[in-house]
Amino acid sequence: MTSMAPVVEIRDLHKAYGQHEVLKGIDLTVEAGQVVCVIGPSGSGKSTLLRCVNLLEQPSAGKVIVQGVELTHRDVDIDAARRRVGMVFQQFNLFPHMTVLQNVIIAQRRVLNRSRAEAEQIARQNLDKVGVGMKCDSYPAQLSGGQQQRVAIARALAMSPSLMLFDEPTSALDPELVGDVLTVMRRLAAEGMTMLVVTHEMAFARDVADRVVFMDGGVIVEEDAAARVIGDPQHERTRTFLRRVLDPTAQPETTTH
Amino acid sequence: MTDQSTTTEPNAPAPTTAGAARFSPRRRQQVSRLLQYLILLTALAAVVLLADWEGLAQNFAKPDVAQQALPALFTVALANTMIYTLGGFLFGFLSGLLLALMRLSTVRAYRWLAIAYIEIFRGLPALLIFLLILFLPLALPGLEVPGGTYGQGVLGLALVAAAYMAETLRAGLQAVPRGQMEAARSLGMSHARSMVTIIIPQAIRIVIPPTTNQFVSLLKDSSLVLFLGVSGEYVELTKYGNDLASQHANATPILVVGVTYLLVTIPLGYLAVRLEKRQEKGR
Ligand SMILES: Nc1ncnc2c1ncn2[C@@H]1O[C@H](COP(=O)(O)OP(=O)(O)O)[C@@H](O)[C@H]1O
Ligand SMILES: [Mg+2]
Numbered sequence: 001m002t003s004m005a006p007v008v009e010i011r012d013l014h015k016a017y018g019q020h021e022v023l024k025g026i027d028l029t030v031e032a033g034q035v036v037c038v039i040g041p042s043g044s045g046k047s048t049l050l051r052c053v054n055l056l057e058q059p060s061a062g063k064v065i066v067q068g069v070e071l072t073h074r075d076v077d078i079d080a081a082r083r084r085v086g087m088v089f090q091q092f093n094l095f096p097h098m099t100v101l102q103n104v105i106i107a108q109r110r111v112l113n114r115s116r117a118e119a120e121q122i123a124r125q126n127l128d129k130v131g132v133g134m135k136c137d138s139y140p141a142q143l144s145g146g147q148q149q150r151v152a153i154a155r156a157l158a159m160s161p162s163l164m165l166f167d168e169p170t171s172a173l174d175p176e177l178v179g180d181v182l183t184v185m186r187r188l189a190a191e192g193m194t195m196l197v198v199t200h201e202m203a204f205a206r207d208v209a210d211r212v213v214f215m216d217g218g219v220i221v222e223e224d225a226a227a228r229v230i231g232d233p234q235h236e237r238t239r240t241f242l243r244r245v246l247d248p249t250a251q252p253e254t255t256t257h
Numbered sequence: 258m259t260d261q262s263t264t265t266e267p268n269a270p271a272p273t274t275a276g277a278a279r280f281s282p283r284r285r286q287q288v289s290r291l292l293q294y295l296i297l298l299t300a301l302a303a304v305v306l307l308a309d310w311e312g313l314a315q316n317f318a319k320p321d322v323a324q325q326a327l328p329a330l331f332t333v334a335l336a337n338t339m340i341y342t343l344g345g346f347l348f349g350f351l352s353g354l355l356l357a358l359m360r361l362s363t364v365r366a367y368r369w370l371a372i373a374y375i376e377i378f379r380g381l382p383a384l385l386i387f388l389l390i391l392f393l394p395l396a397l398p399g400l401e402v403p404g405g406t407y408g409q410g411v412l413g414l415a416l417v418a419a420a421y422m423a424e425t426l427r428a429g430l431q432a433v434p435r436g437q438m439e440a441a442r443s444l445g446m447s448h449a450r451s452m453v454t455i456i457i458p459q460a461i462r463i464v465i466p467p468t469t470n471q472f473v474s475l476l477k478d479s480s481l482v483l484f485l486g487v488s489g490e491y492v493e494l495t496k497y498g499n500d501l502a503s504q505h506a507n508a509t510p511i512l513v514v515g516v517t518y519l520l521v522t523i524p525l526g527y528l529a530v531r532l533e534k535r536q537e538k539g540r
Contacts, residue, residue, distance in 0.1 A: 012317035056439055083445035093440035097458050110454060152440075159444060 005068050007163050007194040008053060012060035015048050020047045024218040025062070030163070035195045036249050037205040037226070040215035041241055042118060049215070050165050053196065054085040067162055083111060086156030090168040092148040094140040094155070100127065101136040104155045112159065121157075124156035130184045146177030147208040150184055157188075164188070166197040206230050214238045315507075321367040322509040325501070333490065335517055340407060341479040342492055344474055345414025352415060354457070355420025355479035360427050367469045371423065378420035387413045406491040418475050425467050426501035466536060469529035473522050494518060 008030040015023040022045045030036050038046050046076050051057040053064055055071055055078055064071045073079045095103050104123035108114045114122070125132045130150040132143070140148055149169055156164060165183065170178040182204050188206045189195055199205060205226055211228040214222040214237075222229055222238050233239050359371035378386070390413050394400060402408040433456050441451035480495035486497060498514030 046368060055444055067438065079442075079445050081445045082443060086441070087440075087443040089436060089440065091434075091436050093434075093436035095437065095440070095455055095459075106454060107441075108444060110450055111445040155444070 007034075007067060008196065009055065009063070009065040010049075011063040011065070013049070013052055013064065014060045015045070015052055015057060016060045020070065021216050022158060023052070023059075026215075026218075026220060028213065028220065028223075030194055030196055032162075032194055033192045034210045035189045035193075035208050035212060036211045037198065037209040038196065038198045038213045038227075039202075039205060039241070039245075040221075044215045045218045046215055047167050050087070050167050050196065050198055053163075053165060054082050054087055056087075079111075083159055084162045085165060086161035086163070087150070087165045088156055088167065089170050090153050090171050092140070092152045093143070093171070094148055094152055096140050097135050097139055098181045099139055100143070100151050101130065102249060103140070103151060104158050107155070108158055122158050123154070126157045128153065129157070129187075130154045131180070144177060146180045149173065153181075153188075163194045163196065166195065166199070168198050168200065170199070170201060180239050202230055202242070202245060214241065216241070266331060287306050303529055311511070317508050317512045319505075319507055319509045322501070322505050322507050323513050325505075330513065330517060334492060334494045335521075337491060338476065338479050341410040341414060341482055342472070342476045344407065344411035345418050345479065348411060348415035349418025349422050349475070350468070352419035353426050356419060356423035357426035357430055358452070360423060361430060375420045379414055379424075383413070383417045383478050384481055385418050388483050404458065406485065406487050409485050410475075410479070410487070410491075410493075413481065413485075414475055414479060417478060418471065421471055422468065425464050425471065426460060429464035430456060432463050433459045463536070466529050466533035469525060469532060472501055473525050473529070476522060476525075477518070497536040 006029045007239040008028070010026055010028040011012070013023055014021070026045075026049055028049075038049065040046050048057060052059045053066075053071075057111060059072055062072070066081065066084055067085075068151070069077065069081055071078065094100075095106070098106065101120070104127060105116075105119045108115065108119035112119075123135065124133060127136060130153050131155070132150050135143060135147060135151070140151070143151065145244050149172075153169075164234070169185070170181050173181065178201070180199060185195070185204070186208055197205075197209070199206055207226075209226040211223060212226045213220055213236070214229055214233070216237050222233060222235050224234075229238065230242065235244060262306055360369040360375070362368055362371075372467060387468065390402065390409050393402070402412050404411065437459065438451055439456055441455040442448070451460045482491075482493050483496040483499065487493070492500065494514045494517055498510040501510035502508055
């Protein structure tokens with residue numbers, strides 16, 4: 001493969017809500033085809049980081065560059081820039097007043113101006129791909145959480161994004177439905193999709209991620225190959241976090257070695 | 258005096274066995290219900306015996322007067338009531354939506370304008386607004402409401418409706434979860450596009466039940482068109498009843514008109530309740 005510009009480049013990203021500094025200078029790069037998983041305790045700024053990448057939050061300082069386009073530049077057409085970045089939310093956020101098929105068609109029609117036939121064909125392809133092709137005419141409320149999340153993934157994919165952001169996509173699901181969504185994400189990764197995934201699914205991170213980023217208190221504490229960060233973390237904060245995630249019932253005082 | 262002791266009994270901390278034996282709670286309930294029926298029957302008997310039924314029938318339910326009201330009651334009066342109400346509702350809804358969006362705007366001047374309008378037009382009696390419309394051409398010569406009498410009636414109702422619907426729609430817009438806007442934006446839709454395609458349709462669904470109730474009060478307020486001095490083909494139900502009543506010196510038309518209003522308002526009221534229940538279930 002020829003060396004390409006990274007799909008995402010985040011440089012010294014800061015985000016504050018009033019006095020409360022949530023991101024304190026994040027540097028992160030995701031190359032084409034890479035899967036990067038972000039882990040870290042609740043409130044460490046993982047969602048904020050993801051939301052800054054497609055400018056759902058306006059960063060206080062720093063740069064976000066997607067495929068060479070600086071999204072944080074004042075004159076950038078943010079609606080156009082967002083089309084390259086798909087996002088999957090913890091709460092699915094399907095449009096409840098539209099059928100599954102309409103959910104996947106609407107932005108293709110209104111944003112990309114695809115013809116009705118083309119948009120529908122692409123929608124059906126993507127719905128089949130995530131295994132909910134038979135639910136085209138259902139409304140979101142009639143689907144299980146796992147099905148809804150897969151529709152949300154299809155909806156994002158239908159826009160042909162260069163980068164997919166996932167913010168704890170399985171956290172709102174019943175345990176028995178988590179597997180279906182993770183399977184879809186694994187397949188997506190195998191197909192070469194560039195992905196930035198916030199997750200607590202350590203098995204997924206270990207198997208799929210090229211790199212794992214551990215965040216705490218608005219900074220990246222540790223970033224390395226998945227096996228390294230999860231299997232042999234270098235920082236005490238990472239170890240403490242992993243111990244809690246991997247064995248939630250363990251006593252906080254157990255020794256490490 | 259004796260029943261006083263029985264009513265205070267339930268408050269007694271420890272009921273004595275003697276009290277319990279005298280009047281069990283179930284027995285007391287039976288007696289109380291019997292008393293209530295007796296009072297009701299007495300009142301009914303009094304009305305039946307004392308009322309001047311002949312006179313009442315002559316004044317309020319004279320068949321030939323009622324018959325004379327008939328065809329035009331529906332073809333003209335009810336039809337006009339519906340024209341004024343639907344027109345007022347339509348323009349009120351659209352202006353209300355605009356006001357609600359202004360009320361939620363990030364531009365402070367828009368918010369203030371919307372608040373000012375809403376406070377003023379919710380605070381004024383509807384009749385006063387109709388009188389203002391009536392005297393508008395006097396104050397500003399040359400200014401005329403398009404659509405003539407219909408236009409004036411519709412304008413008055415729309416001005417009132419817009420203020421109420423603005424508040425209802427604002428609540429509806431705010432009830433749409435934040436994630437909906439975020440999902441739409443993340444798909445590349447502009448803010449305006451997201452509002453039109455995603456947020457407003459959901460907000461409208463949310464406000465259908467309260468809006469049905471507002472339609473009913475608008476229907477009743479359409480009687481204020483009476484004060485615009487309408488006549489002939491423009492009369493609505495209340496004006497029609499009023500004219501016929503004075504013509505015959507008889508109250509029957511008023512009663513007939515009242516029943517006609519209820520034929521519309523009561524089913525609509527039930528519809529609003531049903532829609533509300535269905536929406537609660539859908540959540
Ligand atoms: N809109 C907001 N206004 C104020 N504070 C916020 C807002 N969104 C997030 N925060 C704060 O930012 C911090 C990080 O939040 P978040 O990025 O959601 O963390 P994580 O996803 O890692 O759990 C939290 O302390 C949270 O309270
Ligand atoms: Mg989060």
